[in-house]
Amino acid sequence: MSLLEVDDIEVRYGAIRALKGVSFHVEEGEVVALLGANGAGKTTTQKTVSGMMRPSLGEIRFDGERIDGVPAHTLIHKGICHVPEGRRVFPRMSVLENLEMGAFRFKTHDEAVLDRVFELFPRLKERVKQLGGTLSGGEQQMLAIGRALMGKPRLLLLDEPSMGLAPLVVQQIFEIIREINDDGVTVLVVEQNATQALGLADRGYVLETGEVVLSGTGAELLADDRIRAAYLGEEIAH
């Protein structure tokens, strides 16, 4: 049984069908990447998995249990932690308060997890008292990931962790995602940066206008001509 099974889901924004029957699965311990251009439905897919959106058709199962339509604030108790698009740190809370928010589902936060977060992101430890809104983009991304880790995820959803960050910082973030995965956390990452994502991922799915058009292992997809043309070509051109 897969940890996460997404089975033919359809999601609508009013009359517009954003997802037209998307299916994929994530095995325990894997890193899976969802790739695609803007508007392909990657973020919508992730939001539907984390309970921020409700599918109009289809099923989502986590650990064999139906979770489609379960609201986000309940889903986190199953260990699905979502780092949303744009990081969304709480701007007027300190770094420490932001991290504590991530552990909101527990009575108190786990000191061992907090230590691990500071080990992964020493920058955050230096800035515990600083307000979230005053951090740089890269630091905010670290804080958002650290905050999600505080919730002790079994499945970590990352939405465009590389967005708006300098190449060096992107590299650093992806190395840390690798470490988090080595700690035993399953990762579903949405990315436009296909090279980085596929370098990290065990498997990937390519979305186009709300449908899965291609899937395979990270290496297969990296070698696929269509991927090279559609995504990597674009990046070389930059």
Place this chain on the structure above:
Amino acid sequence: MNWLQNLPDYLVLGLTRGSMYALVALGYTLVYGVLQLINFAHSEVFMAGAFGSYLVVSQLAPGEHGFLGASMIVLAGLLTGAIVSALIAWTLELVAYKPLRQRGAPKLAFLISAIGMSFFLVQLFGKLFNRFSGNPFPENYLDKNAPVLELGGVTVTRIQVIIIVAALLTMILLDRIVNGTKLGRSIRAVAEDAPTAALMGINIDRTISRTFLIGGALAGVAGFLFGQAFGFGNTMGFDQGVKAFAAAVLGGIGNLRGAMMGGLLLGIVEAIVPPLPFIGIEWTDVVAFVVLVAILVFRPTGLLGEKLGRAA
């Protein structure tokens, strides 16, 4: 000059009025924080607290009471005011706002709903309790105008001490709740970013309900204090409500310290400016709003308000 001689008295008066504005202003600002909505029925939540506490205090007050007994009656008044107003505010949210929120109604619908509830509550309390509203709060148990402190010609009366101390303690308690409890943390998180708060495991609907409970309780405390000091009636909310709303805007809507500051400032300005020889106390309300407008011209977000925008 007479005005200068009386200034300390005016300041005490201003502090007294201002603390009540602050308590009510906090309710506007708390709700605005989580819903970006001005709860225009909040003035009636305040009014309900005065009625609720009157019903209890008028039962307890007759007879002889020592200091301890009288303190207990005051405490009972504060608590019933807080409980009645909290329940009214909670119900208000449940029947007038939550259904609209769940249907994704536009902001204007909330506004109409708020105004409707405000009229409804004024009429309801008028119909149900009109026979009381001519009555004053019992005073014998309290001897409210007895001087407590006399410092260099300033007299501070019992009721003034009660108002200032009760308001201060209530605001300290609020600060503890907001900054020191999980409930407070969830209110702040929803105010800053509701969808993300939900991702942390916070039930947004429940947090909103509880915010109304807290804001209501603060207004109820003010309702009792105001009723005991100046009397009460089903239409008492309008004037206080408008002023307290102004105070919340003055301080920066959504900001708790701002609401406290705005309330105190408005109370003090109202007390010290109109008695100036060339103005006159009949201009009190004009002075209050001239100050409000003047401050907003220079600081459109209020004294402690900040531009609410996410840092990139």
